[in-house]
Amino acid sequence: MLTFASMRSAVTAPGFDGIARVMYWLMTRNVASRVISYTDPLTGARSLPGAIVASPSFATDGTGDTTQNYVFHWVRDAAIAAAEIAASGSRAGDPLVDLRMAQYAEFAATCQAATDDLATAVFTIDGRPRQGWSLQHDGPALQALMLLGAAERLDGPARDAARGVVERDLAFVVERAHDPATNLWEEVSGQSLFTRAVQLRALRAAPDNALGAAIPAGAPDVEAWLAARIPDHVDGNGRYLSVLDAQLRPDYDPNIDVVLACLHGAIPATDPHLLATVAELRRIWTDPASPFRYPINDIDAAEDLGPLVGRYPGDVYDGDNDPTDTTRDVVGHPWPVCSAALAELHYRVAAAIANDAAPPADDLSRPFFAQVGASGVATSEAVAALCRAGDRILRAIVSHSDHLSLSEQFDKESGFEKSVRELTWSYAAFLSAVRARRRVRPGGGG
Incomplete structure (x- = not known):
């Protein structure tokens, strides 16, 4: 029987394969x-x-x-x-x-x-x-x-x-x-x-x-x-822009859809422009000086969890308001889809480094590796650091889930789930991240 205590135990000592099996059956109800x-x-x-x-x-x-x-x-x-x-x-x-x-x-x-x-x-x-x-x-x-x-x-x-x-x-x-x-x-x-x-x-x-x-x-x-x-x-800072030739909302970039362009598309995980974009995405939702920082990430960091991330810094959609009303204050929240995608990106980079036996060392990529303690270390240590970074994100998703059920979003203040419940894509994103983790460490997922 799945209890809160057993779920927290799984989060503390990650048993992601077992968690993924539960989430798979929750997803297939849809x-x-x-x-x-x-x-x-x-x-x-x-x-x-x-x-x-x-x-x-x-x-x-x-x-x-x-x-x-x-x-x-x-x-x-x-x-x-x-x-x-x-x-x-x-x-x-x-x-x-x-x-x-x-x-x-x-x-x-x-x-x-x-x-x-x-x-x-x-x-x-x-x-x-x-x-x-x-x-x-x-x-x-x-x-x-x-x-x-x-x-x-x-x-x-x-x-x-x-x-x-x-x-x-x-x-x-x-x-x-x-x-x-x-x-x-x-x-x-x-x-x-x-x-x-x-x-x-x-x-x-x-x-x-x-x-x-x-x-x-x-x-x-x-x-x-x-x-x-x-x-x-690619913009003047070496980061990817999500959409060209469009009337964009304020602060539409950096946008997590750039990470999804890697996971589902043809952008390599070690693309320096991608890694520069990811470093900035992580910074805007965790840096105390950022106006877009999610308060829940401060709480989670003390528990060695996270970070949770959203779609883009100027997001005004919370699942309950009219997303076309741009007069509202910014109310965007972290999403399981986006957070799991960030975790998976770390696993994919780890796998790429393990295969090539050397982490990228260019100026664009350096901030990404520095954020997770994977710069200036041996290849095996870099791979381990990247896996730990992905694990912290997945553990945060599990910790804030409703007994492993996933909604569309987490509240940026409390971490509680919000917006539409049982979002199929949320489950799929978590499952995909766990599969990517297995490819780094064959035979293990948890």
Whole structure:
């Protein structure tokens, strides 16, 4: 039986594999099947198998925790969660995982058939486009990557469905890569580094794919063009800018979506511009002199936990207000998604150093390594320091969770969970970080 005492014990002496197993089952409650089904709170429609609900929260669900309705299938969020489901089973085949992958592929095909524009970012849980939502270009690339990676789990009609979905997704990337679109956080329209990075990774993964999906004409040229655009996002300080050619809110950079562009896209973990950006992200939420510092990080630091991080310093969304109201004081809070992404970045850098046997030593990267005590030390000590840094962040997420249930955000003052509950992406981000940790220390996760 999971008790508060046992959970705190796991946090103190990290047992991340065991924690991840619990979070996996909490996440998969949001995956519709023939056994688990959801009802659309607006229309009464029943979910189709394979729909991945972003969160079971909606404004009138009786909890009073949020004004938002997340009972929808976001293409981006669903692909990220589905990747964790695919990674959860044995490579020899896990019948339940394979079934979920088949249902995911077939639901993706249903959604594609219901729209003429694959920039449609959100679908109802019965496979219809959500009306009045922004157009986004990252979902098709992430969906294609997920299905290409899960090819060995698919056969028969599900494999045929996945092949068709991937071919349409890749064609969309080639046709629309040059176009601006709404960014990852669904707030501004422009040229997004995250979108470009995941599109580039999808095109690089496409040749000789195991699904037998056809590669669209012009793919190599678009791939080369996207690769050449990544440096355009570097600012005068050597850090990445998240969105170009956009009307940005104040203090929109540094933005954690740059880290997500590494985890889900084609930005290397040891990219000096990325590490310079991460060092600044960490500073703004921990430095006592920063106006954006989260008070909860001061409390956690005394317990050797954290830090928790948010989306960007000028965030005004807390899950309960109108995010278009820019007259409000800054009220942004840390997110499990963002914090787990930061932890995973540390593990990925550790793995890269362990493989190359030498940490980067350039001026842009130096502040990142100095923050975690990984500069000027032996390679093995640098790897250990980076792993400890990631562990502190994951322990903070667990410590502030509601008995391992994860919401969208943590309150920056109290650390209590807030906004929509049981956010699928929060679980997926934690699971992905734990998998990255295992790659540093084979055979161990906790």
